[in-house]
Amino acid sequence: MLSFILRRILIAIPTILLISVFVFSLQKLLPGDPVLAMAGEERDPEVLDYLREKYRLNDPVPVQYLTWVGNALRGDLGISLRTNQPVTELIAEKLPVTIQLAVMAILFALVIGIPAGIISAVKKGTVTDYVANIVALSGLSVPNFWLGIMLILLVSVRLNLLPASGYVPLSEDPVKSITTMLMPAFVLGTALAATLMRHTRSAMLGVLKSDYVRTARAKGLHERRVVLKHAFRNALTPIVTLTALLFGELIAGAVLTEQIFTIPGFGKLVVDAVFNRDYAVVQGIVLVTAVGFIVMNLLADVAYVLLNPRLRTA
Amino acid sequence: MSIADPILTRRPESRVWKKFRAHKSAMLGGVLVAFFVLIALAAPILPVPDPAATDWGAVRKAPTAAHPFGTDEIGRDVLARMIWGAQASLLAGVVSVGIAVLLGVPLGIVAGYFGGWTDAVISRCTEALLAAPFLILAIALAAFLGPSLTNAMIAIGLSATPIFIRLTRGQVLSVKAEDYVASARAIGLPTPKILTRYIFPNVLPPVLVQATLTIATAIIAEASLSFLGLGQQPPAPSWGSMLNTAKNFLNQAPWMAMWPGIAIFLVVLGFNLLGDGLRDALDPREH
Numbered sequence: 207m208l209s210f211i212l213r214r215i216l217i218a219i220p221t222i223l224l225i226s227v228f229v230f231s232l233q234k235l236l237p238g239d240p241v242l243a244m245a246g247e248e249r250d251p252e253v254l255d256y257l258r259e260k261y262r263l264n265d266p267v268p269v270q271y272l273t274w275v276g277n278a279l280r281g282d283l284g285i286s287l288r289t290n291q292p293v294t295e296l297i298a299e300k301l302p303v304t305i306q307l308a309v310m311a312i313l314f315a316l317v318i319g320i321p322a323g324i325i326s327a328v329k330k331g332t333v334t335d336y337v338a339n340i341v342a343l344s345g346l347s348v349p350n351f352w353l354g355i356m357l358i359l360l361v362s363v364r365l366n367l368l369p370a371s372g373y374v375p376l377s378e379d380p381v382k383s384i385t386t387m388l389m390p391a392f393v394l395g396t397a398l399a400a401t402l403m404r405h406t407r408s409a410m411l412g413v414l415k416s417d418y419v420r421t422a423r424a425k426g427l428h429e430r431r432v433v434l435k436h437a438f439r440n441a442l443t444p445i446v447t448l449t450a451l452l453f454g455e456l457i458a459g460a461v462l463t464e465q466i467f468t469i470p471g472f473g474k475l476v477v478d479a480v481f482n483r484d485y486a487v488v489q490g491i492v493l494v495t496a497v498g499f500i501v502m503n504l505l506a507d508v509a510y511v512l513l514n515p516r517l518r519t520a
Numbered sequence: 521m522s523i524a525d526p527i528l529t530r531r532p533e534s535r536v537w538k539k540f541r542a543h544k545s546a547m548l549g550g551v552l553v554a555f556f557v558l559i560a561l562a563a564p565i566l567p568v569p570d571p572a573a574t575d576w577g578a579v580r581k582a583p584t585a586a587h588p589f590g591t592d593e594i595g596r597d598v599l600a601r602m603i604w605g606a607q608a609s610l611l612a613g614v615v616s617v618g619i620a621v622l623l624g625v626p627l628g629i630v631a632g633y634f635g636g637w638t639d640a641v642i643s644r645c646t647e648a649l650l651a652a653p654f655l656i657l658a659i660a661l662a663a664f665l666g667p668s669l670t671n672a673m674i675a676i677g678l679s680a681t682p683i684f685i686r687l688t689r690g691q692v693l694s695v696k697a698e699d700y701v702a703s704a705r706a707i708g709l710p711t712p713k714i715l716t717r718y719i720f721p722n723v724l725p726p727v728l729v730q731a732t733l734t735i736a737t738a739i740i741a742e743a744s745l746s747f748l749g750l751g752q753q754p755p756a757p758s759w760g761s762m763l764n765t766a767k768n769f770l771n772q773a774p775w776m777a778m779w780p781g782i783a784i785f786l787v788v789l790g791f792n793l794l795g796d797g798l799r800d801a802l803d804p805r806e807h
């Protein structure tokens with residue numbers, strides 16, 4: 207088991223290195239002189255030279271890359287051009303907000319997606335299954351930022367039930383924090399719920415055909431017990447892996463959701479950075495999300511092995 | 521004496537087509553997609569006002585006979601902007617997926633067929649690119665390339681490329697092991713011929729399914745980028761940027777936010793249904 211985890215970590219290292227190369231080369235995509243972009247209105251040659259020296263832009267590109275990676279490894283992702291704050295600090299500040307949103311969205315997705323998937327598999331071919339599939343496909347097709355806008359219109363503007371925007375830290379007022387986050391989390395969770403439903407359904411369909419399910423039924427077990435205890439337990443493995451892999455989708459969805467509900471999280475940070483041409487922040491965010499995704503992948507693999515006893519000895 | 525079996529003698533394509541036609545939801549998807557394609561193509565000849573024409577006498581007017589979908593914050597006809605916006609959305613979907621397929625399929629074939637170092641390099645790069653969330657990557661690329669519809673399409677296309685590399689590579693690996701490829705090699709066919717005549721056609725069906733589903737994702741991605749201001753630039757109409765403006769007038773003009781969202785939803789649903797139907801028709805396994 208330990209050697210398996212170690213092996214997975216070793217495989218992840220070259221991938222992370224490659225990502226760092228990609229993220230670094232992003233800034234080389236910038237049209238024109240990056241110093242001009244950094245300096246903004248400033249055109250004084252002395253200032254430009256100073257900036258060039260400060261960001262070591264006179265070094266050969268490979269050296270620039272090594273300097274950048276070396277700093278990144280020490281947790282230094284550069285300084286935000288707008289706020290003059292270290293990028294790492296900015297990310298650390300915004301991340302908990304997005305994590306709260308993501309966790310609540312995953313809860314919504316699990317609570318809606320898994321039961322819907324189970325029911326739809328058990329009732330395969332019936333009207334229930336058909337309706338569940340249509341709803342799931344609609345969940346996948348609806349742009350979540352539009353869903354957010356419509357919910358604001360209905361729940362906040364018309365019914366005045368929940369606040370349309372804002373954020374209250376969990377530590378400050380837990381109840382208010384959760385109620386403010388309900389609508390955004392639901393919006394973010396719908397697409398995930400749809401994906402989860404479809405995967406749960408197909409995993410369950412596969413398992414329900416297996417011999418041990420037939421045996422369980424032949425033994426005269428109650429259908430509910432057969433489905434939940436025998437079938438679902440085994441369908442769970444791919445579902446757990448998938449949930450971890452949805453991390454990427456979640457972060458991307460958070461960008462738009464946070465934008466609509468003006469939540470000061472990770473996603474809002476990246477959009478603001480893009481508009482402020484705060485390239486160090488954009489790079490830092492891409493790097494952090496990509497590495498986060500790889501870590502989630504790793505955890506998913508480990509969970510997969512832990513949940514599947516047959517793989518444990520391998 | 522033998523009677524030709526009608527099922528065996530029929531060309532496989534027609535069997536696929538028959539299966540596809542019997543697939544009700546796929547046909548619905550096809551109709552939805554066809555509807556929007558027609559509208560986008562017919563935009564110049566449809567009897568609607570100029571999508572850029574402002575009318576300060578009719579600002580944020582609710583739907584009427586003259587403006588069936590209402591007007592926007594500077595008195596432009598929402599219906600006309602919706603119709604012209606279909607062009608941006610479909611173009612973005614098709615062009616970006618085109619980029620992803622044109623880059624991804626050859627790379628996937630090379631990686632899968634030749635294996636070894638080539639495969640290792642391509643596969644590691646693919647994994648690295650797949651690690652960055654699709655939309656984050658597209659946002660970052662659009663940000664560095666500069667905001668415009670063309671750059672948004674390039675950004676979305678590049679972000680979707682790794683999906684096609686990985687899919688094609690996996691498909692090539694399984695096709696490569698088939699006897700007919702071994703025979704082709706045994707009779708001394710040159711590699712390019714094996715690749716184009718035997719490998720490529722067998723890789724195509726899953727790529728087609730994935731491409732259809734990715735168009736759906738790409739259309740949402742374009743709408744998202746335009747919503748964030750990184751796609752189609754005003755005053756050119758796009759459903760995403762219309763939603764961006766609309767969110768500031770939710771109280772006064774809710775119709776501005778309704779139509780673009782419904783349109784995105786329907787066209788994306790169309791491509792998703794079509795993709796699901798194609799998969800069922802092309803895949804002999806039962807779903």
